[in-house]
Structures are given as C-alpha cells and as structure tokens.
Amino acid sequence: MEDSYDIWDNHMPITGVGNNAIIGFKYFGFGGLGENDLGLKPFQGTKPGNNTKFNAFLVPKTQEAFKINVWMDGPWDNSTWNGTKLGEINVPAGAARENTKFELDVSDIVDGLDGKHAIYLVPEGGSGDLFDLMGIGFGSDETAIKAPVVPTVSIAIDGEPVNLPKRPLPSNENNGIAGYDIYQYDHILADGTTEIPVVTASASDEEVKITVSQAASLTGAGSAAIVRFSYNGMVKTYRIPFSEDSREYNALMELPAEIEDLEKAADIIGDSIVVDGEEFKTPQEKADKVLEMLTEDPQIKALKVGIQIDYENAVFKVTLTKGSTVMTIPSFAVEDIEKYAVTLDACGGILAGPASFKVKAGHPVGNLPQPSRSGYTFAGWYTARTGGERVDSGRS
Secondary structure, eight states, rough: OOOOOOOTTTOOOEEEEEETTOOEEEEETTTTTTBBBBTBOOOOOOTTTOOOOEEEEEEEEEOOOOOEEEEEESSOSSSOOEEEEEEEEEOOOTTOOOOEEEEEEHHHHTTTTSSSSEEEEEEEEESEEEEEEEEEEEEOOOOOOOOOOOEEEEEEEETTEOOOOOOOOOTTTTTOOOOOEEOOOOOOOTOOOOOOOEEEESSSTOOEEEEEOOOOOOSSSSSSEEEEEEEEEEEEEEEEEESSEEEEEOOOOOOOHHHHHHHHHHHHOEEEEOOOOOGOHHHHHHHHHHHHHHTTTTTHHHHHHHEEEETTTTTEEEEEEEEEEEEEEEEEEEOOEEEEEEEOOOOOHHHHHHHHEEETTTTTOOOOOOOOOTTTTOOEESSSSSSSSSEEOOOO
C-alpha cells in the first residue's frame, strides 16, 4: 500500500498486484445502517431490484490478459472459509495503462443480502505486476460509483509555471512541522533582479479558494511569497522564498496578518448568500446587490478588506484584497429567497385586490384584503372552506 502525502487525497492504492495475490476487505454492510454508529453515517442496504454492481478501479500494468476472481466471506469455497464467488472481472490484453472502472453484476447474489460481509480479490493469469488497485465499491442503477478526482494546483512566477514539489516539507528536529500541509518551492532569482517577482496561482476545481500573498522584498524575512489553497476546509500552504534569508522554515512562523484577515472575512462570508432574485434583471445586478450586502457587514468592515463580486461563465466569483494579498473564491453561490404562492379563494365574494401573490419564506403574509358579498358577513381567512386554521396578517 502506497502512502499518500496529499491531505486532499484520502487514498492508499495497492500497487504491483501479481498472480494469485489475495486482497481482502472487511467489512461491507449489505444490510445498511439505520442510524449513526461510531462515526459511520446511516446508509441503505441492498434490496431486490437494485441491480447491484461491484466496481473495481484498476490501472493495468501488463499487456497480457488476466482476470480477477471476486469472492465474498472467503477467498475459497471450502468448508473452512465457506466463500461465495461473486464472479470474474476480465481485463483484456493490451488494456490502457490508466485508471479504468471494471464492473461486475452481482445482483443475483447480494440484492436483498443482510449483515456485513468481507470481499476478496484474487487475480489469476499473466506474469509479473498485473495491476495497481485504486479502489472498489458497490453501485446500482440509481447510484453509480465514480473515482474521486483530487484538484490539482498550479503556481506561476512572472507568468512562468513552476514545477511544484510533490511532497510537503518533512519534519525534523529544527522546524517542528507536525503535518503534511506545508510545501516549499525555492526560487532562484536571476542576477541583477531589481523587481519583486509576481506570483499567481490557479486550481483545476472551482471549489478551491486561493490566497496569494506577494513577497514584500527581494531579501530578508519578507522575501517569501505565500500561496494558500483551501479545499473542503483543508488548506495547503506553499512558501516561495526568493532569497536564502527566507528559506529556513519552522512551525512557529506566523502567517502575514493580511492573510489572516482575508481568511477571517472568507469565513464570515461563507460559500453562499441568499438574495431576493425577483428584484434583479441581470446576474450582474444581483452581484452588485451581494457586494452591497457584504460591504455593509460590520464584521467585514472591521477587517478593512476590499471586496469585488463578478459574474463570469455563469458563476459568481468573489475577490477579497488587503494590501498585496488577494483571495479568490471562484465559485460563490448566490441563492434566491424561497417564496410561497398564496391564493385567496373568496368563495363567491368580490376581492378588492389580487387573488394571488408570493410571500418570502419565514415572512408574514401581511394585511389581507377583505372581500364583500351581498347578504354575507366576512368572518376571516382560513386554510380550508370548512374548518381549517385562521390566517391573520402575522401568519408566516
């Protein structure tokens, strides 16, 4: 099993699997889980009609054909193991050496199966390393299994892409590093450089928030640029020192105050905001309203950060700035306020106002019109013609 030093990649592939190897996994809960248990979230079990399929994600390492026997409970069907063979996955000769999903219909055996069961993979045929196993999972017609894709990040210096390190800085007795989130790329300045290089950054996924803090000088403690990528709440930090003065890192170093202020502002803003969409004719008008709402927030005002909202490629983007530091939230959700349609049935009476209108979720319906009808006295509005609950102006 290969170690992963990427905090975004919760993954340990099994590499170099050969003929007659046995890979076992305990356990799969075919009976489902009704409530939270020891950190596991509830999930549905198999049932008739699911058309359950076993999925194996492999990277073939040979040009030869081979197969993988898939077993349940044990890798043999003898009296000791009492295994049940679910089927075979056949990998053809000349298969592409890339992560590929292979599917096996196991519905006849597992649909409606209860309890928890182990799964075993036993390759057969070929020679040498047959494949790397990237992952397995069970899916159905309604729930397809897809291999997770970890975002990639890029950094450029004065427009030139750099070859970022694959692994984070290692821990030693001097730096006090205790995690896998700090990376460093040492940039060697050309002789005679007089201007501080400009660092830019990007990511393959719009869910990644990017913060770039430019270096303050060419030498000294301030001669390192810092780039932070945040994905699902986990942050990778890349240090880019431009001189020997800033290459030695230790865990006691504090982030620049500008980065901390922008990240505080981002936490306040969150990933979405709710506005009344019916007030705006264009997305940019909606973006301008969001900008007004955020700049009026007293907590954000106190941080003294600049805010810009743009609508590009059908996506709202937030840019936060302070000094020489810029944070980009490339995919910001602007959601419309939920509204309910209210219809007034005067039951033969005459209304002085509209018979239907919309009310924002959580807001009162307000003053309702009083209908008139000859020979009748209006008793009020109710949720049903007969009985029902009375609806007054304060009803939400």
